[in-house]
Amino acid sequence: MVKLYHLTMSHDIEETERLITAKHEHKDSKCCGFWCQLILSLLGIIFLFTGIIMADLWPQIFNNIMKNKLELENNTLTYKYWKQIPAPLHMSVYLFNWTNPEATLQTGGLPILQHLGSYVFKENLTKVNVTFNNDTITYMQLKSWEFDQSLSNGSLADRVTTINIVVNILDEKLQAINKHWIFVLTNYYLKMSNINNPYVTRTASELIFNGYEDPLLDIAIKLKSFFPIDIPLKKVGWLYDSKNSTSSDGLINMYTGKNNIENVGLVHSVNYNTKLNVFKKDCSYSNVSAGNLWPEHTAMQPNMLIYIPGIFSAITMLNNNYTFINGIKGVEFVAGSDVFNNTCYCPTSGCIFISFPHFYLADESYQQSVIGMNPNRTLHEFKMVLENDYSIPLRVDARIQFNV
Numbered sequence: 001m002v003k004l005y006h007l008t009m010s011h012d013i014e015e016t017e018r019l020i021t022a023k024h025e026h027k028d029s030k031c032c033g034f035w036c037q038l039i040l041s042l043l044g045i046i047f048l049f050t051g052i053i054m055a056d057l058w059p060q061i062f063n064n065i066m067k068n069k070l071e072l073e074n075n076t077l078t079y080k081y082w083k084q085i086p087a088p089l090h091m092s093v094y095l096f097n098w099t100n101p102e103a104t105l106q107t108g109g110l111p112i113l114q115h116l117g118s119y120v121f122k123e124n125l126t127k128v129n130v131t132f133n134n135d136t137i138t139y140m141q142l143k144s145w146e147f148d149q150s151l152s153n154g155s156l157a158d159r160v161t162t163i164n165i166v167v168n169i170l171d172e173k174l175q176a177i178n179k180h181w182i183f184v185l186t187n188y189y190l191k192m193s194n195i196n197n198p199y200v201t202r203t204a205s206e207l208i209f210n211g212y213e214d215p216l217l218d219i220a221i222k223l224k225s226f227f228p229i230d231i232p233l234k235k236v237g238w239l240y241d242s243k244n245s246t247s248s249d250g251l252i253n254m255y256t257g258k259n260n261i262e263n264v265g266l267v268h269s270v271n272y273n274t275k276l277n278v279f280k281k282d283c284s285y286s287n288v289s290a291g292n293l294w295p296e297h298t299a300m301q302p303n304m305l306i307y308i309p310g311i312f313s314a315i316t317m318l319n320n321n322y323t324f325i326n327g328i329k330g331v332e333f334v335a336g337s338d339v340f341n342n343t344c345y346c347p348t349s350g351c352i353f354i355s356f357p358h359f360y361l362a363d364e365s366y367q368q369s370v371i372g373m374n375p376n377r378t379l380h381e382f383k384m385v386l387e388n389d390y391s392i393p394l395r396v397d398a399r400i401q402f403n404v
């Protein structure tokens with residue numbers, strides 16, 4: 001049997017937090033283990049967030065800038081647009097259909113992945129529980145999504161075969177308990193009852209939002225009273241539990257620019273934490289933008305940092321070139337090749353490996369570990385355009401792939 005490595009379906013900040021506590025100390029070594037041992041990389045899902053944010057509203061915004069600068073204050077136009085982005089946002093989801101699971105598991109052949117989608121959802125993003133403090137503002141993001149069939153290629157009823165996340169998580173959890181007999185007994189039981197199938201076939205809808213019930217998960221939930229296994233959710237699904245919820249992005253505390261306009265839009269803390277505890281590199285939020293307002297000079301800088309709530313991390317984006325959006329001059333910032341390099345995100349007992357879609361810019365060995373990858377700069381680059389003079393966001397193309 002091929003062992004399928006560390007994975008998780010975590011996309012939920014609360015769940016993540018609950019899980020982090022469990023095996024925090026193993027984080028780095030586990031990551032290394034993951035990298036060293038990776039023999040079979042199966043892909044979970046690609047998320048693309050796209051929106052032309054403010055370009056259409058530019059004349060209004062421009063007048064507002066002249067009057068108020070860009071400080072975030074109650075009852076201003078900036079505040080209104082910040083609170084509810086007045087432009088359509090789309091989330092496109094691609095799934096990989098594992099078309100030869102039996103062959104992969106039995107003969108060790110390369111997984112053949114069929115790229116399905118996109119499944120397009122209109123995203124409604126509203127800031128809620130907003131409180132102004134001295135020079136910061138605290139808020140949460142309420143997100144809801146509505147499937148848009150007309151923009152999609154495929155239906156939510158499509159049947160997709162993918163790796164069985166539960167088997168892997170439970171496996172890791174049991175190992176973590178460190179009581180050999182439990183591990184052995186449970187494994188034996190699972191084998192006997194024949195429910196530890198390493199792959200599952202579910203509808204796109206179940207895999208993305210609605211979640212599905214898993215017999216193994218049920219058992220795990222029952223075992224919970226006997227062993228300290230932390231089971232985050234009742235159902236399995238990438239975004240299960242995050243629809244119409246504020247849980248995924250956490251409680252964000254951001255500077256309003258009141259005492260120092262150079263700070264506007266920068267993160268002070270997330271969930272009362274002023275440190276990014278996932279990243280190894282620069283583990284502070286200094287100069288990290290929350291992703292909706294930027295200090296005026298940002299577009300002039302060689303790079304900028306942006307917080308990505310879904311992965312609990314900040315990434316550096318490099319000033320690339322000028323571009324024009326609806327006739328407005330903007331500066332394009334692009335996430336470089338090293339952004340997700342070594343970014344092994346380990347919220348739970350497993351690790352999730354984040355990359356650009358189709359392993360764009362990643363080491364070729366990843367592309368070659370499966371069949372079906374087609375990295376393409378136009379389609380898979382992670383980028384963002386800020387207006388040239390005032391650093392107002394004009395366009396966002398956030399593209400991330402979660403690998404399991």
Ligand SMILES: *[C@@H]1O[C@H](CO)[C@@H](O)[C@H](O)[C@H]1NC(C)=O
Pocket residue numbers: 097098099100101114116158159160161
């Ligand atoms: C996914 O792959 C399976 C074979 O593993 C196939 O039966 C199914 O039709 C595929 N799904 C779609 C939506 O093409």
Ligand SMILES: *[C@@H]1O[C@H](CO)[C@@H](O)[C@H](O)[C@H]1NC(C)=O
Pocket residue numbers: 124125126142
């Ligand atoms: C988005 O959600 C907010 C809060 O739930 C709601 O007030 C608003 O009407 C929604 N907007 C759209 C376009 O659905």
Ligand SMILES: *[C@@H]1O[C@H](CO)[C@@H](O)[C@H](O)[C@H]1NC(C)=O
Pocket residue numbers: 128129
């Ligand atoms: C957010 O506000 C709602 C009511 O507006 C409240 O029920 C909820 O508890 C608040 N959430 C947090 C985390 O403060």
Ligand SMILES: *[C@@H]1O[C@H](CO)[C@@H](O)[C@H](O)[C@H]1NC(C)=O
Pocket residue numbers: 074075130131132
């Ligand atoms: C903004 O001001 C209005 C009154 O003008 C008030 O009702 C509202 O609570 C204020 N919002 C915040 C977040 O302080």
Ligand SMILES: *[C@@H]1O[C@H](CO)[C@@H](O)[C@H](O)[C@H]1NC(C)=O
Pocket residue numbers: 134135259
């Ligand atoms: C607000 O914060 C500034 C520094 O950021 C500080 O100088 C000032 O005293 C604070 N004001 C209040 C009322 O806390």
Ligand SMILES: *[C@@H]1O[C@H](CO)[C@@H](O)[C@H](O)[C@H]1NC(C)=O
Pocket residue numbers: 115116117118153154
């Ligand atoms: C739509 O999806 C199918 C696979 O389900 C794929 O063959 C086709 O190329 C896709 N079309 C577009 C326009 O992406």
Ligand SMILES: *[C@@H]1O[C@H](CO)[C@@H](O)[C@H](O)[C@H]1NC(C)=O
Pocket residue numbers: 144244
């Ligand atoms: C989101 O939740 C709120 C309150 O929980 C509810 O009133 C609203 O109808 C929900 N919206 C959607 C689109 O489910």
Ligand SMILES: *[C@@H]1O[C@H](CO)[C@@H](O)[C@H](O)[C@H]1NC(C)=O
Pocket residue numbers: 286287
């Ligand atoms: C943050 O940005 C300011 C202005 O660009 C710079 O002076 C400062 O050194 C930066 N701080 C960190 C920690 O990068």
Ligand SMILES: *[C@@H]1O[C@H](CO)[C@@H](O)[C@H](O)[C@H]1NC(C)=O
Pocket residue numbers: 321322323
């Ligand atoms: C920058 O963009 C312009 C126009 O879009 C293009 O002509 C030029 O080659 C680009 N420069 C670089 C370095 O990519």
Ligand SMILES: *[C@@H]1O[C@H](CO)[C@@H](O)[C@H](O)[C@H]1NC(C)=O
Pocket residue numbers: 337338341342361362363364
């Ligand atoms: C990480 O970056 C180095 C140098 O930029 C490169 O050689 C290596 O292949 C990258 N690793 C991945 C996983 O992309």
Ligand SMILES: *[C@@H]1O[C@H](CO)[C@@H](O)[C@H](O)[C@H]1NC(C)=O
Pocket residue numbers: 376377378379
């Ligand atoms: C990348 O995608 C674009 C847009 O679909 C397409 O025009 C281009 O030919 C692709 N490039 C490669 C190298 O496949």
